[in-house]
Amino acid sequence: xxxxxxxRELRAEVTAPTPSRLADGRARLQAxxxxxxxxxxxxxxxxxxxxxxxxxxxAAAVGIGYAAGGHSPxxxxxxxxxxxxxxxxxxGPPTAVPPVTQAVLAAQLLTQASSVVGRAPVKAEPxxxxxxxSKTVDYQKPGGANVYENWETFDGxxxxxxxxxxxxxxxxxxxxxxxGLPPLAAYDAWPSPKTAYDAIASLPADPRALLRQVGAxxxxxxxxxVVAGSVMGSRPKTGSQAEFxxxxxxLWNAAAGVGGPPRGEAAVFRAMALIPGVSLQKGVxxxxxxxxxxxxxxxxxxxxxxxPVSYQPTGLRAVFPIQKAAKPSPAKGGHSGVPGTGTALDSxxxxxxxxxxxxxxx
Amino acid sequence: MHAGQPPPDDAALIERSQRDPExxxxxxxxxxxxxxxxxxxxxxxxxxxxxxxDTFHDAFRRRHKYDLTAADARPWLYGIxxxxxxxxxxxxxxxxxxxxxxxxxxxxxxxxxxxxTEEYDQADSRLAAQAxxxxxxxxxxxxxxADRDVLLMIAWADLSYAEVATALRIPVGTVRSRLHRAxxxxxxxxxxxxxxxxxxxxxx
Numbered sequence: 001x002x003x004x005x006x007x008r009e010l011r012a013e014v015t016a017p018t019p020s021r022l023a024d025g026r027a028r029l030q031a032x033x034x035x036x037x038x039x040x041x042x043x044x045x046x047x048x049x050x051x052x053x054x055x056x057x058x059a060a061a062v063g064i065g066y067a068a069g070g071h072s073p074x075x076x077x078x079x080x081x082x083x084x085x086x087x088x089x090x091x092g093p094p095t096a097v098p099p100v101t102q103a104v105l106a107a108q109l110l111t112q113a114s115s116v117v118g119r120a121p122v123k124a125e126p127x128x129x130x131x132x133x134s135k136t137v138d139y140q141k142p143g144g145a146n147v148y149e150n151w152e153t154f155d156g157x158x159x160x161x162x163x164x165x166x167x168x169x170x171x172x173x174x175x176x177x178x179x180g181l182p183p184l185a186a187y188d189a190w191p192s193p194k195t196a197y198d199a200i201a202s203l204p205a206d207p208r209a210l211l212r213q214v215g216a217x218x219x220x221x222x223x224x225x226v227v228a229g230s231v232m233g234s235r236p237k238t239g240s241q242a243e244f245x246x247x248x249x250x251l252w253n254a255a256a257g258v259g260g261p262p263r264g265e266a267a268v269f270r271a272m273a274l275i276p277g278v279s280l281q282k283g284v285x286x287x288x289x290x291x292x293x294x295x296x297x298x299x300x301x302x303x304x305x306x307x308p309v310s311y312q313p314t315g316l317r318a319v320f321p322i323q324k325a326a327k328p329s330p331a332k333g334g335h336s337g338v339p340g341t342g343t344a345l346d347s348x349x350x351x352x353x354x355x356x357x358x359x360x361x362x
Numbered sequence: 363m364h365a366g367q368p369p370p371d372d373a374a375l376i377e378r379s380q381r382d383p384e385x386x387x388x389x390x391x392x393x394x395x396x397x398x399x400x401x402x403x404x405x406x407x408x409x410x411x412x413x414x415x416d417t418f419h420d421a422f423r424r425r426h427k428y429d430l431t432a433a434d435a436r437p438w439l440y441g442i443x444x445x446x447x448x449x450x451x452x453x454x455x456x457x458x459x460x461x462x463x464x465x466x467x468x469x470x471x472x473x474x475x476x477x478x479t480e481e482y483d484q485a486d487s488r489l490a491a492q493a494x495x496x497x498x499x500x501x502x503x504x505x506x507x508a509d510r511d512v513l514l515m516i517a518w519a520d521l522s523y524a525e526v527a528t529a530l531r532i533p534v535g536t537v538r539s540r541l542h543r544a545x546x547x548x549x550x551x552x553x554x555x556x557x558x559x560x561x562x563x564x565x566x
Contacts, residue, residue: 006498021398
């Protein structure tokens with residue numbers, strides 16, 4: 001036995017780590033890989049689709065050109081019929097309207113959204129183990145549309161889905177502890193419908209104070225980590241973009257359960273109205289084929305889609321950015337093989353979200 | 363490349379992770395356990411948790427700079443881990459010295475261990491082996507951190523000279539010289555004790 005062998009023997013009795021130890025490390029890595037998503041077996045980000053209970057006069061007030069009767073019932077039953085690819089904005093690229101006008105329109109819409117959601121009935125916070133069923137359509141270009149069904153507990157600790165006719169229930173995913181964390185930090189560590197609900201509930205009513213708090217949280221987490229890997233964009237270029245993406249994603253994740261408390265959601269919309277550079281995309285069709293309104297902080301490349309009546313998040317979408325669109329070539333008949341400006345590249349929308357008694361129930 | 367090491371497709375996994383970040387988790391599944399054990403042997407379980415998590419965190423951030431011609435990512439990962447271990451070098455040396463002084467290894471009191479399956483059946487031989495380990499711990503504590511890194515990457519992580527060179531971004535010749543220096547100091551620290559005698563005695 002030489003000296004190297006002796007070194008090899010030293011502490012040789014140290015064993016490999018236990019699976020739970022490794023799972024913790026893997027969860028920490030997963031949080032970096034997709035901070036807006038949990039290590040879940042199927043699509044995570046999904047919003048509920050509420051029945052519009054309030055008369056929609058705001059659209060006309062802010063000049064959104066909805067086709068008469070063009071807004072479908074808000075609880076669509078698209079199962080069994082093909083889902084049309086989401087269209088580009090009917091009014092053309094977002095820059096068709098001057099930025100100042102865009103900002104005013106967006107602020108007006110967000111202020112109105114704040115007023116509407118603030119008057120909505122208070123929704124009781126479900127128990128952590130409450131199962132929530134959701135059906136989501138995800139359109140990707142290329143690839144087309146896929147419809148997913150998923151069951152998840154309100155706290156996100158369990159999930160279930162059907163595979164080859166068998167219900168698969170996951171309850172052993174790597175768990176991230178949120179004990180003792182402030183609500184926003186808990187949401188950052190483990191963004192579930194519950195932590196999103198609690199985070200929204202914790203935000204200050206004053207919009208500027210809210211933005212300061214969110215801005216501080218974005219700084220702590222890192223702007224890149226806020227939305228990496230999500231439809232809301234991968235690399236916010238400004239603090240404003242990061243704050244908008246953070247708040248949009250917060251609303252979206254809350255909508256995967258029962259949304260947020262009305263007062264909290266109203267405060268979020270009021271705060272979003274103060275974020276500079278937010279623009280409005282009108283006449284947008286979401287992945288479920290419904291006319292919605294899009295809001296974006298990066299010129300329309302990544303949009304939060306709202307129901308134009310209830311102002312609840314209904315979808316997210318990423319479109320081919322204007323600056324990357326190829327100029328049409330007349331010599332080649334205008335076909336460049338590159339998606340046109342405003343073409344949806346990724347679009348998510350809820351078909352339904354509701355509380356159910358057990359996984360597999362609809 | 364060592365036989366029995368992870369399959370040589372880490373580069374493909376990392377390349378895929380540049381389009382599909384989720385693929386990077388596969389690298390963790392493949393290498394985290396052995397890396398954790400290596401770090402735990404140096405710093406204990408608790409510090410190993412953080413070092414391994416930070417290693418993969420840093421690796422994920424740097425994946426776009428990974429040399430995709432390198433099929434095996436272990437040298438890259440161990441290199442990142444070694445930098446992180448370096449932040450604990452005083453603690454590492456302190457634990458080694460404590461072991462040398464007291465005969466109780468702080469690392470073993472905090473980590474999962476398995477019974478030794480060693481060849482020292484007789485009590486005298488076990489005591490002798492214990493004495494050698496304490497001398498060895500003292501010797502490792504006294505090494506320059508850079509020399510200790512090379513010695514332990516070869517002895518505990520089973521990396522080749524070339525892999526250590528890649529991991530630490532130093533020439534292979536430097537690896538050899540650091541290893542030579544480390545081994546010489548270990549032998550001197552063992553005080554003329556001829557370790558080979560242990561095996562000869564126990565097999566008599």
